[in-house]
Amino acid sequence: MSAKQGKAVILALMGVAWILWGLEQERALASHNLMWGQDLAFFNQIFYSASQGGDWTSPLLLEPTGFFKMVHFHPIIGLLLPFYALRPEPSTLLWLNAGAVVAATWPIARLGARATKCEIVGVAAALAWLCWLPTRSAAIADFRPMVFWIPGLAWLIWGVYCQKAHRWIIGLLLCCFAREESGYLIPTIGLLLIAGLPLGGKRRKEGLWIAGAGLFWLCFLLIFKENFFFHFNPANMINGDGGASPGDALQSSRTDFLLSCIQGGYLSSVLAPGVLAFGAGPLHWLMTDAQREWHAFSGTVVYLKNPLLPLIACSGTLGMAWLINRYPRGLPVFCLWMVLGNYFSFSDARDTLNQRNNDNVAQQQQTAHKSLSTLLSKVGSKDRVATDSELIAALSGRDVLWNVDHLYNADKPHHWKGQWPLTLVLFDTLVLKNTPREDEWLYKLQNNPEHHIFQAEFTGANWRVAFRSDTYTLWRRTTSSNPTIDQTPPPKESPEKPTK
Numbered sequence: 001m002s003a004k005q006g007k008a009v010i011l012a013l014m015g016v017a018w019i020l021w022g023l024e025q026e027r028a029l030a031s032h033n034l035m036w037g038q039d040l041a042f043f044n045q046i047f048y049s050a051s052q053g054g055d056w057t058s059p060l061l062l063e064p065t066g067f068f069k070m071v072h073f074h075p076i077i078g079l080l081l082p083f084y085a086l087r088p089e090p091s092t093l094l095w096l097n098a099g100a101v102v103a104a105t106w107p108i109a110r111l112g113a114r115a116t117k118c119e120i121v122g123v124a125a126a127l128a129w130l131c132w133l134p135t136r137s138a139a140i141a142d143f144r145p146m147v148f149w150i151p152g153l154a155w156l157i158w159g160v161y162c163q164k165a166h167r168w169i170i171g172l173l174l175c176c177f178a179r180e181e182s183g184y185l186i187p188t189i190g191l192l193l194i195a196g197l198p199l200g201g202k203r204r205k206e207g208l209w210i211a212g213a214g215l216f217w218l219c220f221l222l223i224f225k226e227n228f229f230f231h232f233n234p235a236n237m238i239n240g241d242g243g244a245s246p247g248d249a250l251q252s253s254r255t256d257f258l259l260s261c262i263q264g265g266y267l268s269s270v271l272a273p274g275v276l277a278f279g280a281g282p283l284h285w286l287m288t289d290a291q292r293e294w295h296a297f298s299g300t301v302v303y304l305k306n307p308l309l310p311l312i313a314c315s316g317t318l319g320m321a322w323l324i325n326r327y328p329r330g331l332p333v334f335c336l337w338m339v340l341g342n343y344f345s346f347s348d349a350r351d352t353l354n355q356r357n358n359d360n361v362a363q364q365q366q367t368a369h370k371s372l373s374t375l376l377s378k379v380g381s382k383d384r385v386a387t388d389s390e391l392i393a394a395l396s397g398r399d400v401l402w403n404v405d406h407l408y409n410a411d412k413p414h415h416w417k418g419q420w421p422l423t424l425v426l427f428d429t430l431v432l433k434n435t436p437r438e439d440e441w442l443y444k445l446q447n448n449p450e451h452h453i454f455q456a457e458f459t460g461a462n463w464r465v466a467f468r469s470d471t472y473t474l475w476r477r478t479t480s481s482n483p484t485i486d487q488t489p490p491p492k493e494s495p496e497k498p499t500k
């Protein structure tokens with residue numbers, strides 16, 4: 001197979017994977033069955049506001065607002081905004097997330113081809129990555145800018161291995177622009193290379209440049225980003241995040257996941273463990289975290305394992321290349337092992353994700369879903385809306401959007417500078433469940449005597465039913481209300497002058 005043919009096959013595989021995973025994301029959005037719709041709505045609100053010439057931020061998560069003052073700093077948003085502006089909808093972000101994971105295929109495949117000087121190995125490496133269930137899980141995990149660590153790390157490793165500066169610079173920039181924790185990760189990679197960690201040979205020169213760039217980025221963030229340690233403080237790494245150390249059951253599940261990652265087609269990673277050392281920091285944080293189920297294949301925090309995936313894939317690819325170079329006659333066997341080993345790994349979890357996708361397809365044919373779609377079509381783009389976590393992503397992309405779970409909360413976030421509590425006066429449209437569960441905030445608002453203000457406002461003559469589906473009701477305000485949300489801090493009081 002010629003280099004031209006190998007590259008064409010890899011690009012074709014990437015195109016097919018992007019279409020399949022993009023459509024799977026679309027089905028989840030249409031069925032209101034996302035991994036975590038609240039976060040997708042948050043990012044869509046940011047992109048929507050920026051594309052309309054507004055602020056590059058959203059208060060939806062009740063976190064510090066401002067593009068640079070948000071809890072997490074994502075410069076990649078600026079690079080993605082032109083693509084979003086072509087189609088300003090939440091589904092665009094879903095396709096970008098799937099595309100970012102697919103984009104890692106190219107450096108991983110070319111790494112395999114370069115290490116063996118064989119295009120067949122490159123194609124096998126591409127197939128192994130695309131057949132691996134953690135890859136698919138990352139691709140269909142809604143949208144978070146952190147996903148760009150996956151192609152970023154893959155490009156960085158490929159560039160360092162080939163000693164091509166433009167390649168590792170692309171990877172370095174993608175990592176730094178994805179999320180602020182790259183200020184820890186990139187210098188660590190550079191220091192390991194300086195120390196002599198082999199990656200196709202000694203790469204101390206590249207390590208110096210990478211460590212320098214990473215330290216510059218870290219210093220910039222330490223100096224200018226006030227809430228750099230809002231979520232991730234390295235001083236708290238001994239006990240992990242979220243409280244006490246994780247329980248035995250959770251730790252066992254995480255260990256099983258990691259072992260399964262290298263028991264399939266990437267078992268050969270044990271022959272090239274150097275790349276895995278790049279992930280020592282993130283792995284330590286993940287393993288000491290007290291509660292998050294990042295090892296799962298669906299859920300709200302599956303994206304946290306993103307930095308581990310390209311490291312395992314590149315390590316497995318380089319280990320397989322070592323075997324092929326040493327035993328060239330075994331090339332067909334080694335390539336099949338890598339592809340089929342990944343395809344048949346995590347079989348139970350694969351069945352679960354397949355069932356989730358099939359359920360999303362079936363749900364769109366149900367009468368209840370069709371009536372809900374009719375309801376959502378009646379919500380105008382200028383309406384000021386409050387709804388729940390299930391529908392908030394589908395209704396995102398407007399000037400005013402809040403989660404009903406944030407209404408009438410007594411506990412004010414310590415960093416919140418605007419009006420509190422959030423009340424119904426902010427809205428002219430409500431999309432609420434007909435029968436909320438007892439553990440949902442809407443149920444408590446409607447039934448708890450402590451929330452008599454909400455009940456008086458909601459059950460009075462101020463609201464009317466505009467449309468009722470099988471599961472949700474569309475409420476419209478009957479009285480005029482056009483408030484603004486003031487998020488600016490109150491003016492500082494001038495000290496009183498002493499009286500004589």
